[in-house]
Amino acid sequence: MPQLTFAVPKGRILDEALPLMARAGVVPDAEFHDKKSRALSFACEGSDMRLIRVRAFDVATFVAHGAAQIGIVGSDVVDEFAYADLYAPVDLNIGHCRLSVAEPVNADAAARASASHLRVASKYPNLTRRHFERQGIQAEVVKLNGAMELAPVLGLAGRIVDLVSTGRTLKENGLVETDVIMQISARLIVNRAALKTDPRVGEVVEAFRAMAAAAKDAAQ
Numbered sequence: 001m002p003q004l005t006f007a008v009p010k011g012r013i014l015d016e017a018l019p020l021m022a023r024a025g026v027v028p029d030a031e032f033h034d035k036k037s038r039a040l041s042f043a044c045e046g047s048d049m050r051l052i053r054v055r056a057f058d059v060a061t062f063v064a065h066g067a068a069q070i071g072i073v074g075s076d077v078v079d080e081f082a083y084a085d086l087y088a089p090v091d092l093n094i095g096h097c098r099l100s101v102a103e104p105v106n107a108d109a110a111a112r113a114s115a116s117h118l119r120v121a122s123k124y125p126n127l128t129r130r131h132f133e134r135q136g137i138q139a140e141v142v143k144l145n146g147a148m149e150l151a152p153v154l155g156l157a158g159r160i161v162d163l164v165s166t167g168r169t170l171k172e173n174g175l176v177e178t179d180v181i182m183q184i185s186a187r188l189i190v191n192r193a194a195l196k197t198d199p200r201v202g203e204v205v206e207a208f209r210a211m212a213a214a215a216k217d218a219a220q
């Protein structure tokens with residue numbers, strides 16, 4: 001059997017995910033923690049699994065295409081892509097935030113209510129379009145990869161759709177949250193075909209399921 005590949009995101013979920021992974025038996029080798037290392041692929045202790053560290057959106061792409069069989073990623077990314085080949089069986093209860101619409105504090109509420117078309121800056125074009133479609137509004141999405149909060153001030157878009165946790169970033173950039181589109185947390189994801197054909201994938205899912213259930217019991 002070829003080596004299993006587990007994809008993790010480089011960003012902020014990783015610190016919270018590593019202790020959960022360890023409880024499920026997935027422990028990267030020492031090189032993973034070496035800040036000077038330029039390696040992107042790492043061995044795991046006590047197993048022949050390989051860990052790859054990639055950008056959050058790319059975790060879903062690697063897993064959906066079967067290049068990695070397992071991964072960890074925010075449900076924002078899972079829902080934005082909606083890949084048919086990707087299955088998200090375990091809520092890891094970390095990386096909590098929400099996807100929201102925001103606009104300048106001093107925005108004209110009357111103009112907003114009558115708008116049938118608007119321009120929105122977001123890293124999530126599909127979720128953004130879908131949200132406004134449900135309200136009968138055709139949204140033109142300007143795709144940005146970060147610092148969405150700058151778009152209204154600079155006239156790039158009237159509103160933004162972005163992740164919010166404490167709300168500090170919105171506040172410090174003169175924006176106010178107007179709608180919550182969805183609550184988000186990190187998920188274990190697997191490639192559906194790999195889950196069907198490779199028993200090792202199911203074993204990893206069960207280990208994470210048991211770990212998540214034990215964590216939930218401990219929290220109650």
Ligand SMILES: Nc1ncnc2c1ncn2[C@@H]1O[C@H](COP(=O)(O)OP(=O)(O)OP(=O)(O)O)[C@@H](O)[C@H]1O
Pocket residue numbers: 009010011012013054055056057073074075076077095096097145163164165166184185186
């Ligand atoms: N403020 C936040 N609070 C909690 N979780 C967050 C927050 N921002 C993002 N997340 C979660 O963490 C995931 C990764 O976010 P992060 O900001 O680390 O990546 P990124 O900088 O957008 O990624 P990349 O650099 O690959 O584009 C998001 O997809 C989301 O699920």
Ligand SMILES: O=P(O)(O)OC[C@H]1O[C@H](OP(=O)(O)OP(=O)(O)O)[C@H](O)[C@@H]1O
Pocket residue numbers: 012145146147148162163164165166167168169170
């Ligand atoms: O509500 P808050 O607690 O302020 O968090 C929200 C911020 O966190 C995320 O950005 P991040 O810090 O990951 O930077 P980036 O996405 O712009 O790289 C998100 O895109 C917001 O900008």
